[in-house]
Amino acid sequence: MDNSIRVKFDKIDRKILEILQANAKITNAQLSKDIGLSPAPTLERVKKLEQSGIIKSYHAKLDPxxxxxxxxxxxxxxxxxxxxxxxxxxxxxxxxxxxxxxxxxxxxxxxxxxxxxxxxxxxxxxxxxxxxxxxxxxxxxxxxxxxxxxxxxxxxxxxx
Amino acid sequence: MDNSIRVKFDKIDRKILEILQANAKITNAQLSKDIGLSPAPTLERVKKLEQSGIIKSYHAKLDPxxxxxxxxxxxxxxxxxxxxxxxxxxxxxxxxxxxxxxxxxxxxxxxxxxxxxxxxxxxxxxxxxxxxxxxxxxxxxxxxxxxxxxxxxxxxxxxx
DNA sequence: ATTTTGCGCCACATAATATTTTGAAATTTC
DNA sequence: GAAATTTCAAAATATTATGTGGCGCAAAAT
Known part of the structure; x- marks a missing residue:
């Protein structure tokens, strides 16, 4: 019930979110290359996005x-x-x-x-x-x- | 355009699909425990489900x-x-x-x-x-x- | 202007996890 | 009922994630 809490994120975070929405199975190494950062801070950002609730969950999409x-x-x-x-x-x-x-x-x-x-x-x-x-x-x-x-x-x- | 191809899968596959729909980030080890198989055949089943197109993709769900x-x-x-x-x-x-x-x-x-x-x-x-x-x-x-x-x-x- | 503080980054080491390989057991097919 | 196929487990290997320490830059304070 913590609605409408606008958590802030920068351009890099936005890119991470776009990529993970389209493909959640990307490796952290590849993700870090795509956004132009090294693996450690990349993972740290992903974790923060998860903890803040911006990323709620991950799902497999099936062919009905x-x-x-x-x-x-x-x-x-x-x-x-x-x-x-x-x-x-x-x-x-x-x-x-x-x-x-x-x-x-x-x-x-x-x-x-x-x-x-x-x-x-x-x-x-x-x-x-x-x-x-x-x-x-x-x-x-x-x-x-x-x-x-x-x-x-x-x-x-x-x-x- | 290969619509309506009914690929077959058994009870274990169905369970895998249910779990991965709800939580795509589960580790293979945990998934194997949940379905009562060892990691190797579990992973093999997941790969087959992906290759057959039953599992189309994986996505992060965000909080709008x-x-x-x-x-x-x-x-x-x-x-x-x-x-x-x-x-x-x-x-x-x-x-x-x-x-x-x-x-x-x-x-x-x-x-x-x-x-x-x-x-x-x-x-x-x-x-x-x-x-x-x-x-x-x-x-x-x-x-x-x-x-x-x-x-x-x-x-x-x-x-x- | 210089120091200080803090944050975000990288590189490397280590731990966790996925993946491959091998071979045995069960099931199916003829 | 034997051969072939499929399915599985265990262990070895490869890949990936994760933790640690130190560096550099930017903003704030003096």
Missing amino acids: EKIGLGVSTFVLVSLIGHNKGNIDAFMKEINQIEEVIECHHITGTGDFILKIIAKDITAYQKLMLEKVSEIKEVDSMQSMVILSTFKDSKVLPIPA | EKIGLGVSTFVLVSLIGHNKGNIDAFMKEINQIEEVIECHHITGTGDFILKIIAKDITAYQKLMLEKVSEIKEVDSMQSMVILSTFKDSKVLPIPA
Whole structure:
């Protein structure tokens, strides 16, 4: 809960962050060459970025198709009530469903947008009917099936 | 372009994939303990998963707030024409904009959904007016500002 | 202007870790 | 049921990360 703490970092740190976002498996030696520093201070900077929470974690990115996940969707969800109790209850239920890989509270028409991933349309339908729709706080839902993904960058643009 | 190639993997591989999605920085020794194998075959399995393309890449996840990115949005975009030429032209323009970190072609009302990240509302507005709106294939847009993100799992549910 | 202080850097030494090799055991195939 | 293939473990080796000491530069103080 230590939100919006703006930790400071310089041009070199920014470069490190760009590189590690694109490729977390780079060796420290190579990273140090790319940023023009020797290995020791390079590693020290990376550690500081980790400790300060700027770097939160490291993840392997898989190919959904190759592990048998053929259907991805975004779902706009409206709740029946917009009070904190309902929202908390909804969140709690959503957290239990592993196929829901993202859940954002948004402005606009709906209240939430979910990203869901499933094996196929049949599995998706079953998931929606038996799990998501069953959450009693849910009023309406609107699904958008992803036909194809043109861009899925893991590199955030770091402001100057 | 070698889509939908279903590579096969067993229960141990699945466990490896789950672990590496959640934590790519685990040492091979620790990974081998977690899955109950010795280091050598463990590493061999990881390499095969990488070579087969099941594991596509590794990325550092940053804290957007701490690098000064305070505004994230989803944007529904409709194009003026739905032919391939227009879509290609749109994609090309979108790829140039680094603040657009995701772009998916979807079914339903709109044609595309984008995920955009910016420093603040002012920067977001400027970005939308000067870059995204300027793309001539764009007909209409509808923004959904993310108030908060409750779930952002990097772990895909791997079907049995 | 000179000293002082502190930070960030490099180079080298050492520790940790990954990777290769070898061979044995289990499983599959014919 | 034997040969071939695959999968594994243990140990040796190579690579990489990490800790230490000292140097140099920049900013602050005198």
